[in-house]
Amino acid sequence: MINSKSITLFLFLFGFWLLMSGHYTVLITSLGVISCLLCVYLTIKGNFLDNETIPIYFFPRLIQYTIWLIKEIFISNITTAKVILSKSEDPELFSVKATQKTNEGKVTYANSITLTPGTVTTQIKDNVFEVHALTKEFGNDVRGSEMDRMVTWLEEGK
């Protein structure tokens, strides 16, 4: 019952509670501890506590991946703004293969594609993603599979 996943979940919940509360008297903080413990208990009882809830193996490389993703999002935002203002859209629909092994990795990859403006994941079947891109350049970016490699690298962890 007490393992690394439940402890991580408790630390996240309590840290979030501390940041949201702003009142640090003994009574209120202990009430916060009790409510966080209750949440962790319910999560364990409901069998929600698995790799999907707390993907621990993502954490070591998460910060580096986030910085890379924000950079990508910024670049493609500027490109999308240019496309919209210059009326040069040329939409296309295509399929790509994902090389991630776990479901969490695939979800991260699909969400990263959708989060980057200019590309949206429309359907997923096993490890084939159907992607809609605003222009040919965005499509080439996804087909070049740099993001795929980055997410697989994130998933390997360590």
Next chain:
Amino acid sequence: MLDLSIQIISIISFVGGVFFILTGSIGLIRLPDVFSRIHAAGMIDTAGASFIILGMILQSGFSLITAKLVFIGIFIFFTSPITGHVTANLARKKGVNPIGKTKGKTL
């Protein structure tokens, strides 16, 4: 002097946020079909929202409010792709065909 430069940076990021939200809104009206419009909406959700939040963080100074603003940004970044994907997925499932070319085999 430091106050002034923080103010200037914050105003610049507000202006950037307004630019991206305005461009996204123009795209939302102008682009041809639902799939292309999702891209414009995604631009409002990412660049627009994050520049506005950055400006607010600089205005608020360093306090608990900063952490709350950062969490608003994180939650937007987690929920926006879900809504985009659900909209696109439902449109595909209901048989809406995107304008433009289709390359190779699609699902």
